[in-house]
Amino acid sequence: MGIKSNYKGMNRRTILGALLAAPTLVPALARAQQFPDRPLRLIVPVAPGGSQDIVARLLARYMAAPLGQPVVVENHPGAGSNIGYEIVIRARPDGLVLGAGSDSLSINKALFPRLGFDPVTDVTPVAQATAVPQILVVRADHPAQDLAGFIGLAGRSPLAVGTPGNGSLSHLLQQVIQDRAEVEWTHIPYRGGALAVNDLLGGSLQGVMINIGAVTEHVRAGRLRGIAVSSPARTLALPEVPTLGQAGMPEAEAVGWHGIIAPRGTPEDVVAKLHAAVTTALATPEVIQRLAALGIEPTDAPAAALGIRLRADAARWQGVIRSAGLRPD
Numbered sequence: 001m002g003i004k005s006n007y008k009g010m011n012r013r014t015i016l017g018a019l020l021a022a023p024t025l026v027p028a029l030a031r032a033q034q035f036p037d038r039p040l041r042l043i044v045p046v047a048p049g050g051s052q053d054i055v056a057r058l059l060a061r062y063m064a065a066p067l068g069q070p071v072v073v074e075n076h077p078g079a080g081s082n083i084g085y086e087i088v089i090r091a092r093p094d095g096l097v098l099g100a101g102s103d104s105l106s107i108n109k110a111l112f113p114r115l116g117f118d119p120v121t122d123v124t125p126v127a128q129a130t131a132v133p134q135i136l137v138v139r140a141d142h143p144a145q146d147l148a149g150f151i152g153l154a155g156r157s158p159l160a161v162g163t164p165g166n167g168s169l170s171h172l173l174q175q176v177i178q179d180r181a182e183v184e185w186t187h188i189p190y191r192g193g194a195l196a197v198n199d200l201l202g203g204s205l206q207g208v209m210i211n212i213g214a215v216t217e218h219v220r221a222g223r224l225r226g227i228a229v230s231s232p233a234r235t236l237a238l239p240e241v242p243t244l245g246q247a248g249m250p251e252a253e254a255v256g257w258h259g260i261i262a263p264r265g266t267p268e269d270v271v272a273k274l275h276a277a278v279t280t281a282l283a284t285p286e287v288i289q290r291l292a293a294l295g296i297e298p299t300d301a302p303a304a305a306l307g308i309r310l311r312a313d314a315a316r317w318q319g320v321i322r323s324a325g326l327r328p329d
Helices: 002-006 012-021 026-034 050-069 081-089 104-111 145-155 170-179 194-203 218-221 266-282 285-293 303-324
Strands: 041-046 071-075 097-101 122-139 158-162 186-189 206-209 224-230 255-264 297-301
Touching: 041 050, 041 081, 041 122, 050 071, 050 081, 050 097, 050 122, 050 194, 050 266, 071 170, 071 186, 071 255, 081 097, 081 122, 081 255, 097 104, 097 122, 104 170, 104 186, 104 303, 122 145, 122 170, 122 218, 122 266, 122 303, 145 170, 158 194, 170 186, 170 206, 194 224, 218 285, 218 303, 255 266, 255 297, 266 285, 266 297, 285 297, 297 303
Parallel strands: 041 071, 041 097, 158 186, 158 206
Antiparallel strands: 097 255, 122 206, 122 224, 122 255, 122 297
16 A cells, blocks of 8 residues: 555556666667667678687687677778777677777777877777787897897897787887887887788788787797787797796886777676686687697786776877877878
8 A cells, every 4th residue: 555655646657767767787688688679780890810810700700609690790890990899889788799809909009199089088998808918020030039139130130020010019029129228220110910920921021019829839840039018927838938027028018909899888787698608718718729729828807907907008108108209100
């Protein structure tokens, strides 16, 4: 009777409006149970074939089972990954359109100041799935045996160092090394790491800074020599290669990453379900084996940790980009 008396004098429209406006757990629970009710899209902002694309496709394949829906990969390369990122950012925040994120999100915030969107604040972090160290490599017959030797050569003769592109993490790290060592070499940006590696093997370059997954097999086969990796500790993939810190260049330490992002405003319960699907995918034996073969380490960092990292990295790279006067292509 008490409940009835509270609604005395209210018409049905008023009651319905009050019920719809009342904050309850029912809508969130219902959404979590229903999501996803159709296939998901995973936007990859780079061309097929690179490590970011490979990781995205692995995650998409093995996220499908726990989500109960296929995850369809779409490559939308261009403009330093901003074309793909903008598709994600402009999408409805319902969890059905996701992005294959990477360290380029934080870099692009500083490198492209007039995008019309913010690559850091306009996304919802879902999960950091991997940690990807960068590595400076030379040909096996190169005279430099370590970082000191490479820097010494740069002070005596012209060197050309390739990277996967202007504004890439590899580009920024080789710039930090130059600045700290007070040497100069010619930076040769490529549109992708494979071309840079081919030119290094062919003798057109004296070194390449690149993510470790792109050259692990070449180093293991003895075609290339690792000079230093950018991770705080030596990698499991190439444990014989010292870190930049061990080589006297701790300022250049930085680890790239791959992961999943969603548009800003994606509900927390949806993010939680997506993160759980990433966790399941990373525990799959085929994913573990494939990442290990590439020299990429799974991490499964929570969404909150990835958000903190995005902001911290954006501040760090803004300083490097400004001091070096770097500009996008």
